[in-house]
Amino acid sequence: EPEVTQTPSHQVTQMGQEVILRCVPISNHLYFYWYRQILGQKVEFLVSFYNNEISEKSEIFDDQFSVERPDGSNFTLKIRSTKLEDSAMYFCASSEALAVSYEQYFGPGTRLTVT
Amino acid sequence: LAKTTQPISMDSYEGQEVNITCSHNNIATNDYITWYQQFPSQGPRFIIQGYKTKVTNEVASLFIPADRKSSTLSLPRVSLSDTAVYYCLVGDLHSGGYQKVTFGIGTKLQVIP
Numbered sequence: 001e002p003e004v005t006q007t008p009s010h011q012v013t014q015m016g017q018e019v020i021l022r023c024v025p026i027s028n029h030l031y032f033y034w035y036r037q038i039l040g041q042k043v044e045f046l047v048s049f050y051n052n053e054i055s056e057k058s059e060i061f062d063d064q065f066s067v068e069r070p071d072g073s074n075f076t077l078k079i080r081s082t083k084l085e086d087s088a089m090y091f092c093a094s095s096e097a098l099a100v101s102y103e104q105y106f107g108p109g110t111r112l113t114v115t
Numbered sequence: 116l117a118k119t120t121q122p123i124s125m126d127s128y129e130g131q132e133v134n135i136t137c138s139h140n141n142i143a144t145n146d147y148i149t150w151y152q153q154f155p156s157q158g159p160r161f162i163i164q165g166y167k168t169k170v171t172n173e174v175a176s177l178f179i180p181a182d183r184k185s186s187t188l189s190l191p192r193v194s195l196s197d198t199a200v201y202y203c204l205v206g207d208l209h210s211g212g213y214q215k216v217t218f219g220i221g222t223k224l225q226v227i228p
Contacts, residue, residue: 004158033215033216035216042218042219042220042221043153043159043202043216043218044218045215045216045217048215056215089156091158091159093158093216095214101164101214102147102149102161102164102204102206102214102216103149103161103164104161104214104216105161106158106159106160107158108157108158109156109157109158
């Protein structure tokens, strides 16, 4: 069964450093998403991406965040200058084109720890 | 998205059927009901989606009464591996293609041996 993969599984970084979280969505999917989950809290939507541009972003997704699909397979989330409060699990997800459904396929997540 | 209310936690013994009910009194005509499952330290996983009556797949059943103001996720004969958080969400499937999933707190199901 095809699956979304994410690397690294755990990233430790110092406050103020830039991090790039990587995702490989399912190959025939055209919609891509990033979510985050702070320990013990809800899963929060960050951004959706389609046709090489952002479709929607949340208030969390400020100027410190950016997304990119640098090639035909990877989808990345960059945090330019990390803060302590960015520590969370970051999940990438993808969904099929034109699917009228809430069915998204989530990756296993990257645990980001900012010290 | 319509507001949903579901129990914060539930316990069940292995082998029992578990029913998790979600209230969504303000559901709109075009809204669908979707359930996700999240195991500890993993990403959420889509379980089932429905509009009315009953939907069944290999994982669960979803029961939706005629007024659609609530829905019940039914897990047959749970095992320890069904211990997870279950999220109910209600929303309009707009034609934009992408669907932002808005998660609530969910129901933490603990299956006991």
